[in-house]
Amino acid sequence: MKSIKIKADNLNVHYGEKQALFDVSMYMEKKQVTALIGPSGCGKSTFIRCLNRMNDVIDICKVQGKIEIDGNDIYAPDMQVEQLRERVGMVFQKPNPFPKSIFENVAYGPKIHGIAEHKSDLEEIVVNSLKKAALFDEVKDRLSDSGTSLSGGQQQRLCIARAISVNPDIILMDEPCSALDPIATARIEELMGDLKTEYTIIIVTHSMQQAARVSSRTGFFHLGKLVEVDKTETIFSNPSDQRTQDYITGRFG
Amino acid sequence: MGFILISLIILIGITSYFLGNLRAKNLRTSNKKNLKSLSHYYGYYVALWAVVPALLVLLMITSFKSFFIEQYVLSDFIALGSYTETELSLLFTQIENTAMGIKLFDENTILIDGAVNKLNYINKTIENLTYVTVLGFSGLLVLYSVFNINHKLNSRKIVEKFLLVLYFTCSLVAIMTTVGIIFSLLYETLRFFSQVPITDFLFGLNWSPQRVFVREAGDLDTRDLANAFGAVPLFAGTFLIALIAMCVSVPVGLLTAIYMSEYASPKVRDWAKPIIEILAGIPTVVYGFFAALTVAPLVRDIGQGAGLTVSSESALAAGFVMGIMIIPFISSLSDDVIKSVPQSLREGSYAMGATKRETIVKVLLPAALPGIVGSFLLAVSRAIGETMIVVMAAGLNAKLTANPLDAATTITTQIVVILIGDQEFDSPKTQSAFALGLTLFVVTLALNFIALQVVKKYTERYD
Numbered sequence: 001m002k003s004i005k006i007k008a009d010n011l012n013v014h015y016g017e018k019q020a021l022f023d024v025s026m027y028m029e030k031k032q033v034t035a036l037i038g039p040s041g042c043g044k045s046t047f048i049r050c051l052n053r054m055n056d057v058i059d060i061c062k063v064q065g066k067i068e069i070d071g072n073d074i075y076a077p078d079m080q081v082e083q084l085r086e087r088v089g090m091v092f093q094k095p096n097p098f099p100k101s102i103f104e105n106v107a108y109g110p111k112i113h114g115i116a117e118h119k120s121d122l123e124e125i126v127v128n129s130l131k132k133a134a135l136f137d138e139v140k141d142r143l144s145d146s147g148t149s150l151s152g153g154q155q156q157r158l159c160i161a162r163a164i165s166v167n168p169d170i171i172l173m174d175e176p177c178s179a180l181d182p183i184a185t186a187r188i189e190e191l192m193g194d195l196k197t198e199y200t201i202i203i204v205t206h207s208m209q210q211a212a213r214v215s216s217r218t219g220f221f222h223l224g225k226l227v228e229v230d231k232t233e234t235i236f237s238n239p240s241d242q243r244t245q246d247y248i249t250g251r252f253g
Numbered sequence: 254m255g256f257i258l259i260s261l262i263i264l265i266g267i268t269s270y271f272l273g274n275l276r277a278k279n280l281r282t283s284n285k286k287n288l289k290s291l292s293h294y295y296g297y298y299v300a301l302w303a304v305v306p307a308l309l310v311l312l313m314i315t316s317f318k319s320f321f322i323e324q325y326v327l328s329d330f331i332a333l334g335s336y337t338e339t340e341l342s343l344l345f346t347q348i349e350n351t352a353m354g355i356k357l358f359d360e361n362t363i364l365i366d367g368a369v370n371k372l373n374y375i376n377k378t379i380e381n382l383t384y385v386t387v388l389g390f391s392g393l394l395v396l397y398s399v400f401n402i403n404h405k406l407n408s409r410k411i412v413e414k415f416l417l418v419l420y421f422t423c424s425l426v427a428i429m430t431t432v433g434i435i436f437s438l439l440y441e442t443l444r445f446f447s448q449v450p451i452t453d454f455l456f457g458l459n460w461s462p463q464r465v466f467v468r469e470a471g472d473l474d475t476r477d478l479a480n481a482f483g484a485v486p487l488f489a490g491t492f493l494i495a496l497i498a499m500c501v502s503v504p505v506g507l508l509t510a511i512y513m514s515e516y517a518s519p520k521v522r523d524w525a526k527p528i529i530e531i532l533a534g535i536p537t538v539v540y541g542f543f544a545a546l547t548v549a550p551l552v553r554d555i556g557q558g559a560g561l562t563v564s565s566e567s568a569l570a571a572g573f574v575m576g577i578m579i580i581p582f583i584s585s586l587s588d589d590v591i592k593s594v595p596q597s598l599r600e601g602s603y604a605m606g607a608t609k610r611e612t613i614v615k616v617l618l619p620a621a622l623p624g625i626v627g628s629f630l631l632a633v634s635r636a637i638g639e640t641m642i643v644v645m646a647a648g649l650n651a652k653l654t655a656n657p658l659d660a661a662t663t664i665t666t667q668i669v670v671i672l673i674g675d676q677e678f679d680s681p682k683t684q685s686a687f688a689l690g691l692t693l694f695v696v697t698l699a700l701n702f703i704a705l706q707v708v709k710k711y712t713e714r715y716d
């Protein structure tokens with residue numbers, strides 16, 4: 001068995017009075033792609049946002065339970081959220097490049113974390129990140145153009161480059177392809193195949209084909225509960241829960 | 254009379270609305286054919302015919318009637334041929350006064366008594382005529398338009414068209430007013446520059462228009478003119494005070510905006526924001542005496558305590574209070590633009606492990622920059638145009654100084670000083686106010702232009 005990178009234990013999440021996650025426990029393997037699927041509003045985003053404590057930003061959100069990354073409790077009082085997020089990058093559903101140049105977008109993380117000593121180091125990081133995100137060739141002569149001037153697919157790859165610029169262990173992707181056309185989607189899926197050699201990837205997706213194509217394990221969420229999590233082949237060919245069966249055959253959701 | 258007549262017209266308008274509406278409904282039921290518009294549009298159609306032309310006629314009569322009355326009343330005097338224009342108009346005023354029972358002169362001649370009778374007569378006649386014409390006109394048009402309603406008439410189109418014309422006319426009024434103001438400014442300014450060279454005005458270092466007296470019409474002492482209208486001290490004073498005001502309002506306003514948009518809880522925001530905005534609603538006179546009675550003495554005392562010579566009126570006091578006044582312009586507008594930066598950018602920054610401060614400084618402020626710059630420029634133009642505080646707290650002394658502890662004066666203040674009291678309208682002193690006004694206008698225009706350019710440039714980069 002591969003080594004475990006992230007472990008969630010009895011996670012309960014409330015938004016004010018409303019409970020969004022019920023006793024979710026699962027683990028995610030190192031340098032693998034884990035897919036999270038389920039109907040809209042079932043708590044996939046809520047779960048993934050617990051992994052880098054993005055829910056801290058929302059006042060009414062209360063997280064109970066335990067999440068360990070490499071055996072360390074990330075909700076422990078002495079955990080520095082900034083350092084956690086440096087190790088756990090995130091790519092959002094809608095591309096959200098900063099209104100800065102392409103270069104500055106990628107250099108943002110290294111700058112705030114003081115990763116690059118010299119200007120040349122910074123340039124190297126930016127170029128490498130863009131290359132890993134398969135964007136460099138398209139933008140190499142216009143690094144000073146605004147990041148927002150790129151196409152949607154390019155913007156999303158820019159956001160991926162931004163996420164990997166600080167060399168995280170984990171990349172969280174919340175429906176990264178939902179705003180993209182099939183070609184751009186194919187490029188990003190291909191990219192995920194390359195990225196998983198270095199990073200642990202968690203992806204939320206509405207596309208069952210996508211989950212099947214890119215992931216090795218898949219978790220199915222329904223109404224705030226984790227119904228089933230298993231090897232992707234098992235989930236899609238021989239699920240043990242009726243609800244999973246119904247969902248993947250398109251009977252609801 | 255105007256009020257009653259207008260009420261009557263409106264009454265006719267309302268009645269005819271129902272009339273048109275009714276007629277349209279009747280047509281529809283009796284002929285079982287469809288009309289082109291909903292029936293209330295026919296109501297509007299008839300009402301428009303009832304009201305609009307009648308009002309136009311009324312407007313025409315009122316604007317021409319005074320000329321006509323004057324000609325008629327004065328006809329005897331005009332026939333004499335021995336009066337000048339000015340004398341005639343004076344005479345007419347005298348006749349009007351006499352008609353109202355005010356007797357200023359005892360030398361009432363037969364002619365004047367006759368004219369008074371004529372005036373009373375013609376006033377009465379014209380009033381009656383107006384009633385008959387306007388109301389008759391309105392009534393006729395109502396009849397015409399009611400009978401004009403048929404299946405082919407598309408009243409909705411006509412009403413819409415009328416509204417279009419109305420909107421257009423309204424915007425035209427605004428535009429024409431602006432153009433008119435600019436031209437009158439320009440005209441008086443040019444007359445001023447025909448007496449005082451523009452270079453003297455723009456680069457002269459001495460402002461003392463009170464030295465210029467018109468002795469007799471056309472007999473100006475040109476020696477006085479040469480050195481009295483140098484506006485540089487005013488420009489400098491304006492600049493100095495606006496600068497001090499911005500030094501106060503920019504940091505305070507911006508930090509307030511950041512606190513309000515990013516740190517304050519919704520509760521705090523709900524009560525703090527309106528309170529700050531009240532600052533903008535306080536009448537400037539109140540700020541003025543606050544500046545003159547509290548801040549200026551304070552500045553003086555502190556300055557003297559530190560061994561500086563401070564005049565009792567100082568640019569610092571005025572600029573400081575003005576700065577307080579314009580804080581809400583900056584804080585409120587900047588707050589809105591910072592708040593409207595998409596949440597996804599905040600999350601993007603936090604997800605990179607940025608702290609709140611880093612997110613604000615490196616992502617939110619740059620993204621909101623166009624709006625923030627816009628709020629600064631709005632505040633500057635407010636500061637430049639502000640008069641009352643300066644009059645009360647910084648003095649009227651046009652001294653060229655860069656010392657904020659000294660008295661200073663601004664363009665607007667001098668315009669006030671020049672135009673207070675009785676003025677010979679075509680003296681260069683009065684006209685200099687127009688030149689100052691135009692200068693102010695040009696500066697504000699330039700500021701706005703620069704603001705637009707800045708906003709455009711950064712919006713290209715940050716959108």
Ligand SMILES: Nc1ncnc2c1ncn2[C@@H]1O[C@H](COP(=O)(O)OP(=O)(O)OP(=O)(O)O)[C@@H](O)[C@H]1O
Nearest residue numbers: 015018020038039040041042043044045046047058
């Ligand atoms: N900021 C919030 N405040 C209050 N309730 C929220 C908030 N975010 C999410 N929720 C609620 O939590 C539940 C789970 O939402 P979540 O966004 O995790 O669903 P999801 O599975 O990501 O759905 P989708 O596929 O549509 O993105 C929903 O019922 C939602 O209404």
Ligand SMILES: [Mg+2]
Nearest residue numbers: 044045046174
């Ligand atoms: Mg979601």
